[in-house]
Amino acid sequence: MLQPQRPVRMDSGRFEDLPRIARRFLAYAEMDTASDPSSGASPSTRRQLAFAQILAIELREAGAEDVRVSNAGVVTATIPASPGAEDRPVMGLLAHMDTSPEAPSDRILPRVADFTGEPLRLDEAGERVLSIETHPELARHQGERLIVTDGRTLLGADDKAGVAVLVELAAHLADRPETPHAKIRLAFTPDEEIGRGTDHLPLEEFGADYAYTFDGGEVGELETENFHAAEARIVFRGVNTHPGAAKGRMKNALRMAGDFIGSLPKKESPEETEGRDGFYHPTRIEGSVAEARLELIIRDFDRPSFEARKRAVMALAEALNAVHGEGSVTADVRDQYANMKEGLEAFGPVVELAREALRRAGLELREPPVRGGTDGAMLTAKGLPTPNLFAGGLYFHSVFECLPIPSLEAAFAAALELARGSAELKAVRG
Ligand SMILES: [Zn+2]
Numbered sequence: 426m427l428q429p430q431r432p433v434r435m436d437s438g439r440f441e442d443l444p445r446i447a448r449r450f451l452a453y454a455e456m457d458t459a460s461d462p463s464s465g466a467s468p469s470t471r472r473q474l475a476f477a478q479i480l481a482i483e484l485r486e487a488g489a490e491d492v493r494v495s496n497a498g499v500v501t502a503t504i505p506a507s508p509g510a511e512d513r514p515v516m517g518l519l520a521h522m523d524t525s526p527e528a529p530s531d532r533i534l535p536r537v538a539d540f541t542g543e544p545l546r547l548d549e550a551g552e553r554v555l556s557i558e559t560h561p562e563l564a565r566h567q568g569e570r571l572i573v574t575d576g577r578t579l580l581g582a583d584d585k586a587g588v589a590v591l592v593e594l595a596a597h598l599a600d601r602p603e604t605p606h607a608k609i610r611l612a613f614t615p616d617e618e619i620g621r622g623t624d625h626l627p628l629e630e631f632g633a634d635y636a637y638t639f640d641g642g643e644v645g646e647l648e649t650e651n652f653h654a655a656e657a658r659i660v661f662r663g664v665n666t667h668p669g670a671a672k673g674r675m676k677n678a679l680r681m682a683g684d685f686i687g688s689l690p691k692k693e694s695p696e697e698t699e700g701r702d703g704f705y706h707p708t709r710i711e712g713s714v715a716e717a718r719l720e721l722i723i724r725d726f727d728r729p730s731f732e733a734r735k736r737a738v739m740a741l742a743e744a745l746n747a748v749h750g751e752g753s754v755t756a757d758v759r760d761q762y763a764n765m766k767e768g769l770e771a772f773g774p775v776v777e778l779a780r781e782a783l784r785r786a787g788l789e790l791r792e793p794p795v796r797g798g799t800d801g802a803m804l805t806a807k808g809l810p811t812p813n814l815f816a817g818g819l820y821f822h823s824v825f826e827c828l829p830i831p832s833l834e835a836a837f838a839a840a841l842e843l844a845r846g847s848a849e850l851k852a853v854r855g
Pocket residue numbers: 521583584617640641
């Protein structure tokens with residue numbers, strides 16, 4: 426098993442006393458696997474490929490079979506069914522190996538600290554401090570050991586925590602062949618953070634009948650619902666003249682764009698919504714008098730209201746055309762991903778198995794709507810029902826990212842109960 430190279434402990438305990446899954450996580454977290462949206466390659470960065478190779482060694486050592494690394498950097502492996510469970514539907518488990526490019530990731534130095542409830546200084550200078558005051562979720566983790574950063578980089582619990590859970594599961598089941606479970610297929614995908622996580626996972630070859638991602642989230646979370654998402658590109662075409670002789674002739678594309686944005690309901694913006702509320706969100710604008718381009722995203726949980734929002738954007742463009750002349754404004758609206766709730770409806774037993782696994786692991790079940798997309802949503806849309814389970818970390822994509830060790834252990838307990846439950850699952854539809 427890969428060992429952490431630069432273990433630093435802020436508490437007085439010995440490194441060897443940490444649970445094996447925590448040591449596994451520390452070793453993985455030290456490796457920089459940030460993805461890069463500006464790269465067209467798959468995977469987007471060489472460092473992910475290097476990590477994929479190490480992961481393959483780890484999986485073989487853990488007793489997994491049929492371990493493969495594809496050219497695109499996707500690692501797949503099999504945990505064969507326990508005797509008697511060979512005819513059960515095949516369960517897929519996924520985690521993503523890349524970390525976010527939105528925060529620094531060079532020379533990640535994870536540290537272990539006892540969190541007493543007092544503010545925790547991450548860096549020497551004390552400029553980066555984790556405290557309940559600024560990070561209220563930490564109140565639930567008083568008295569726990571946390572894995573934190575040194576205040577310079579992200580930690581990468583998103584999603585190395587998920588990676589550690591799946592490798593640990595392979596090792597655990599290989600050591601305890603008496604544990605009943607169906608055939609399990611594991612997949613570790615690159616480039617999730619840049620929206621390409623499932624692009625190179627051939628579902629046919631993967632061969633799972635249903636799956637779960639372990640990604641993000643607080644203890645006990647099960648995600649079965651996410652946004653419907655669309656993006657709109659709107660082009661405003663004006664007529665430019667010398668401003669001194671513009672009367673009755675000039676049409677200013679910038680003013681049209683301004684009117685367009687001004688007509689969007691302000692209350693239906695990300696800034697003013699939460700929970701199950703949808704929104705319109707202008708994300709980018711550029712242009713001049715002659716032409717302006719606006720990018721806008723549309724989000725909603727509810728299908729009819731999502732469709733209505735798309736129509737409203739088209740209607741706004743039409744209304745401006747009525748004023749400024751046909752062809753002044755064109756809107757191109759495209760779907761990005763769908764709420765997996767729709768796709769999961771036919772797969773009740775798959776969702777129920779996850780709920781039952783969390784209960785059996787002794788966790789308090791929470792099912793918050795995800796105000797974003799997940800790899801599982803993409804897979805569900807492609808026909809592989811894939812809810813998401815928590816992996817235990819907090820404050821992703823920032824230098825305050827941390828991972829309470831009991832949360833990581835809880836995610837592993839949930840994965841083990843999923844495996845056990847898979848031996849009892851006879852059909853995925855119902
Ligand atoms: Zn993630």
